[in-house]
Amino acid sequence: MGKLTRRQLAQSALASATIAPWASFASSNGAGQASTIPSNNSSDTGVTDSEIVLGVSTAFKGPSRGLGIELYRGAVSYFAKVNDQGGVHGRRIVLKLRNDGYQPVPAVENSVKLIVDDKVFALFGYVGTPTVTRVLPVLKKFQDRDFLLFFPFTGAQPQRQPPYGEFAFNLRASYRQETAGLVDNLVAIGRNRIAVFYQADAYGRSGWAGVRAALREHNSRLVGEATYRRGEQYTAVMRQQVERLKKVNPDAVICIGAYAACAAFARDAIDAGLEIPIANLSFVGSENLLKKLTDEFGTESEKYSRWLVNSQVVPSYESLSMASVREYADLMTRYNPTPPAEFEQHDYLPFAKSFVSLEGFLNAKLMTEILTRAGPSPSRALLEDAVFSIQQYDLGIDEQVDFSPERRQGLDQVYYTIVEENRFVDLTDWQAKFA
Amino acid sequence: MKITRLFQRTMFGIFLMFLFIGVSTSVVSIYSVDLHLTAEYEENSRDIAKTIADASVDIILNRDLSSLQSLIDQFVEIQGISYIYIVSDTDEYLAHTFVPGIPESILESDRRVGETVTRNLAGMGDFVEVSSYILAGHVGSVHIGMDVSHVTLAIQKAIGNQIYLIAIIFFVGIFASIWFVSFAAKPVNSLLDYAVALAKRDDKGDSDLSRERILERNDEVGHLARLYQYFFTVADPQKLNRDQAADESK
Numbered sequence: 001m002g003k004l005t006r007r008q009l010a011q012s013a014l015a016s017a018t019i020a021p022w023a024s025f026a027s028s029n030g031a032g033q034a035s036t037i038p039s040n041n042s043s044d045t046g047v048t049d050s051e052i053v054l055g056v057s058t059a060f061k062g063p064s065r066g067l068g069i070e071l072y073r074g075a076v077s078y079f080a081k082v083n084d085q086g087g088v089h090g091r092r093i094v095l096k097l098r099n100d101g102y103q104p105v106p107a108v109e110n111s112v113k114l115i116v117d118d119k120v121f122a123l124f125g126y127v128g129t130p131t132v133t134r135v136l137p138v139l140k141k142f143q144d145r146d147f148l149l150f151f152p153f154t155g156a157q158p159q160r161q162p163p164y165g166e167f168a169f170n171l172r173a174s175y176r177q178e179t180a181g182l183v184d185n186l187v188a189i190g191r192n193r194i195a196v197f198y199q200a201d202a203y204g205r206s207g208w209a210g211v212r213a214a215l216r217e218h219n220s221r222l223v224g225e226a227t228y229r230r231g232e233q234y235t236a237v238m239r240q241q242v243e244r245l246k247k248v249n250p251d252a253v254i255c256i257g258a259y260a261a262c263a264a265f266a267r268d269a270i271d272a273g274l275e276i277p278i279a280n281l282s283f284v285g286s287e288n289l290l291k292k293l294t295d296e297f298g299t300e301s302e303k304y305s306r307w308l309v310n311s312q313v314v315p316s317y318e319s320l321s322m323a324s325v326r327e328y329a330d331l332m333t334r335y336n337p338t339p340p341a342e343f344e345q346h347d348y349l350p351f352a353k354s355f356v357s358l359e360g361f362l363n364a365k366l367m368t369e370i371l372t373r374a375g376p377s378p379s380r381a382l383l384e385d386a387v388f389s390i391q392q393y394d395l396g397i398d399e400q401v402d403f404s405p406e407r408r409q410g411l412d413q414v415y416y417t418i419v420e421e422n423r424f425v426d427l428t429d430w431q432a433k434f435a
Numbered sequence: 436m437k438i439t440r441l442f443q444r445t446m447f448g449i450f451l452m453f454l455f456i457g458v459s460t461s462v463v464s465i466y467s468v469d470l471h472l473t474a475e476y477e478e479n480s481r482d483i484a485k486t487i488a489d490a491s492v493d494i495i496l497n498r499d500l501s502s503l504q505s506l507i508d509q510f511v512e513i514q515g516i517s518y519i520y521i522v523s524d525t526d527e528y529l530a531h532t533f534v535p536g537i538p539e540s541i542l543e544s545d546r547r548v549g550e551t552v553t554r555n556l557a558g559m560g561d562f563v564e565v566s567s568y569i570l571a572g573h574v575g576s577v578h579i580g581m582d583v584s585h586v587t588l589a590i591q592k593a594i595g596n597q598i599y600l601i602a603i604i605f606f607v608g609i610f611a612s613i614w615f616v617s618f619a620a621k622p623v624n625s626l627l628d629y630a631v632a633l634a635k636r637d638d639k640g641d642s643d644l645s646r647e648r649i650l651e652r653n654d655e656v657g658h659l660a661r662l663y664q665y666f667f668t669v670a671d672p673q674k675l676n677r678d679q680a681a682d683e684s685k
Binding site: 156244 | 497498499500501502503504505508509530531532533534535536537
C-alpha cells in the first residue's frame with residue numbers, strides 16, 4: 001500500500017509551480033475562450049476594482065481529469081457570459097487555477113497557496129471527496145480570514161456536518177441521498193441483494209456508508225464488497241473484484257468510483273456474466289464512463305452499457321424545458337470553453353454537453369448570484385450573509401434553492417439515468433428496465 | 436615481502452581471529468537488530484493504533500465514516516504500515532485499506548485485540564499485526580499490519596552496513612598485519628643470517644655494519660645475537676686465542 005515518496009511530493013509541487021498565474025474569461029471577441037492573462041492588480045482580499053478572484057484546485061490531469069475539466073468548462077461558460085456583460089458590480093470573475101490531479105496532498109498544498117500566496121476571495125469548484133476532506137482542516141486553520149469553499153463536486157458528508165460544515169456550501173445533493181435513492185429503487189423492484197464496488201478512500205467509504213445506511217432502512221445489509229485503488233485507469237483489470245462479488249450472487253452492484261475504474265469494472269463484470277444492474281453515482285462522470293466503453297467496443301458497447309443506471313444530481317442536459325438547461329446549452333455552444341491552456345492535454349476531447357459541465361454551470365450561476373448579493377464592496381466576512389439571503393431562489397431547474405445557517409446544501413433532487421442509443425436518458429420505469 | 440614461517444602461522448591466526456570476530460559480531464548484530472527493530476516497529480505501530488483509536492471515537496460516534504477512512508488513509512502512507520482496518524464492537528468492518536477487499540483469512544480469524552499477530556495474507560505477503568481498542572472496546576478496535584519484508588529489509592540494510600564496515604576493517608587489518616609482521620620478522624631474519632654466518636665460521640656475517648647493529652640491539656634479538664657469539668667463542672677457543680693475540684699485539 002502506498003506511501004508518499006519525496007519524488008511524488010516534488011512532482012506535485014512542480015505541478016503547482018508550472019501553472020500559469022491567472023486564468024481569466026475574456027470575451028472581447030465574443031468567442032468566450034478561456035485564456036490566460038497576467039493580472040496587474042492583486043489584493044489581499046481577492047477583490048480589486050476590476051476583478052473578483054476565486055481559487056480552484058481540481059483534477060485537470062490524471063485519470064479523473066474529465067471531471068475537473070468538464071466542471072471547469074461548465075462554470076467558464078457562465079462566467080464568460082457574466083464577464084461579457086460587465087461582470088459583477090463592474091468586476092470580472094477570474095479563476096485562479098491549480099491542478100491537484102485528484103490527489104489529497106497536492107490539493108492541500110494548492111489550497112494553502114491559494115489562500116496564503118494568491119489571496120483569492122473564496123475557493124470554488126473543487127473536485128473529489130479525498131481531496132476536499134483533507135482541505136477542510138486548511139479552511140479551519142485559516143478561519144480567521146473567513147475563507148469559504150463553494151460548491152465542491154462531491155456529495156460526501158464531511159463538508160456538510162460539524163466540525164467542518166461551517167466552512168463550505170454545497171449545491172448538489174449528497175451521496176447519502178443518491179445512494180438512498182438507488183437502494184430504494186432497487187429494493188422496490190426486488191433487487192435486495194446489493195453489493196458495492198468502491199474506491200478505497202474517503203469517497204468510496206462515503207458511498208459505502210450511504211448504501212449501508214440505506215439498506216438498514218430496509219432491514220437489509222450489504223451482501224458483498226470489493227475495492228480498487230484511486231487513480232486506476234480503464235486498462236486496469238477488475239476480474240478479482242468481479243470474482244469477489246460474483247461469489248455473493250448479488251442482484252445489483254452500486255459503484256462508488258471514478259469513470260475509468262467503473263467502466264473497467266462494468267466491462268469485466270459483463271464479460272464474467274454478471275448481468276445485473278450496475279449503478280453509479282453522479283461523481284462517476286457518466287459521459288466519460290460511456291465514452292470509455294464506446295471507444296473500445298464501438299457499436300457493441302450496448303452489451304456493456306445496457307446494465308448501467310447512473311444517479312445524477314442535476315437534470316438531464318436535454319431537459320430543455322428548464323430555463324437554466326436551455327441557457328446552459330446556449331452558452332456551451334456559444335463559448336465552447338476549452339480546457340485551461342496551462343493544463344491542456346491534446347488527447348482529451350471535451351464533451352459538447354455533459355452532466356458534469358451542467359453542474360459546473362449551475363455552480364457558477366449560483367456563485368454569481370451570491371457575489372451579486374454580496375454587494376459592490378464584497379468581503380469574505382460578509383459573504384456568508386449573502387449566501388443565507390438565498391431563499392426560495394429559482395435556479396431554473398424546477399427546484400428552488402435555500403440556504404441558512406442550518407442548511408448549507410442547495411439542492412436535494414436526485415435523478416436516475418440509463419443508456420439508450422449511446423447517451424444517458426432519464427429512467428422513468430425501473431420495473432420495466434431492471435425487474 | 437618475506438614472512439617467516441613462524442609469522443605465517445601468526446598471520447593465519449590473525450585471519451582466523453578476524454573471521455571469528457566478524458562472524459560472531461554479525462550474528463549478535465542480526466539477532467540484536469532484528470529484535471530491536473521489530474520491537475520498535477511494533478511499538479510505533481501500536482502507538483499509531485492507539486492514536487487512531489483515540490481519534491476514531493468522535494468520528495465513529497458523531498461523524499461520517501469517510502472522515503474515518505480519510506484518517507486511516509493518512510496513516511497508511513507511513514513507511515512500513517501496509518494495511519489498517521477498523522472493526523466495530525458488532526464485528527462490522529467500518530473502514531479499511533484493502534484492495535480488492537478484506538482478505539478471507541482476516542474475515543475468518545478470531546481477533547485478539549492487544550496481542551501481536553503474525554499473518555500470511557494470500558497474494559500480499561507476511562505481516563505483523565498490532566491492535567488497539569477504541570473506547571476500551573465499546574466502540575471497536577483498530578488493527579495495523581506491518582509488512583514483515585519491510586522490517587527484514589531494514590534489518591538487512593543494517594546488517595549489510597555492519598558487514599561492509601567489518602570487511603573494510605578486516606582487509607585494512609590484514610594488510611597492516613602483514614606490514615607489522617614483516618617489520619617484526621626483519622631482525623629475526625638478520626639474527627638467522629648472523630647465526631648462519633657464525634656457524635660457517637664467517638665471523639663477518641652479512642657485513643660488519645649489520646653485525647655491529649645486531650649485537651648492539653637492546654632487545655631479545657640483540658640478546659640472542661650476543662648469546663650466539665658467546666657460544667661461538669666458547670665452542671672455538673682457537674678463535675678466542677687469535678683474537679686475544681691480536682688485541683695484545685695492538
